[in-house]
Amino acid sequence: MIKSLFYLCVLALVSGMMFTGYAAEKEGKVKAPKMGKVRHVVAFKFKATASPEDIKKLVDSFADLKNKIPQIVTFETGTNHSPEKLNKGFTHGFLLTFKTEKDRDDYLVHPDHKAFGSSVGPLVDDVFVFDYTITK
């Protein structure tokens, strides 16, 4: 009986740990930025000739790199809605996170990134890239 209750305690301990992890994941809480990680900010200005279908396909294939290149820790994207009009004509933004500069470097030369890069040229008029290590 005591032995059973002991196992029950262990089960409760583990369940508690698992539940909390699951709840935090589900809630998708914004944590304090992790110092030292590398943010890779990219923005595209599309050519007038790029159709909405072309743009969607390109954005989807950029997002798909997350499934192909293990160095990408997070990927996110969205279109500009700043009312400040300081976006220099860039309309589509992307934010990738890497653990280290080395991982960013490995991403840049990864064959899947290279392939994606060569599909960008015909559709995009200009590209902005800004990488920083989170220092504050």
Add this chain to the structure above:
Amino acid sequence: MIKSLFYLCVLALVSGMMFTGYAAEKEGKVKAPKMGKVRHVVAFKFKATASPEDIKKLVDSFADLKNKIPQIVTFETGTNHSPEKLNKGFTHGFLLTFKTEKDRDDYLVHPDHKAFGSSVGPLVDDVFVFDYTITK
């Protein structure tokens, strides 16, 4: 005895939940981006006349807005180290997160943001701003 063991089980369950939360917090894990949140990307290109002390002071006062404006959920900053040379001369990057577009709008008109904004002009040659809602 059984009652004591029952309480022990509850204690174990709660401890497990607390420990996991603490461990996740400490590790500062990168969670999946929270859909619907607004990212406010800012980059500065400083004038040649801006001294390193001027720049540090400006960056610090930007960071300090996090302590003054409750709508800012996260603030981070760093200097560009992309080898791609597509940063258009921008050297200092900032990433602010808001829960909603409304919070971003409230931030823009907040008196402390306005005061910060007017201190930027004399030091900065150009400003890039790109806001997006995380859609993917």
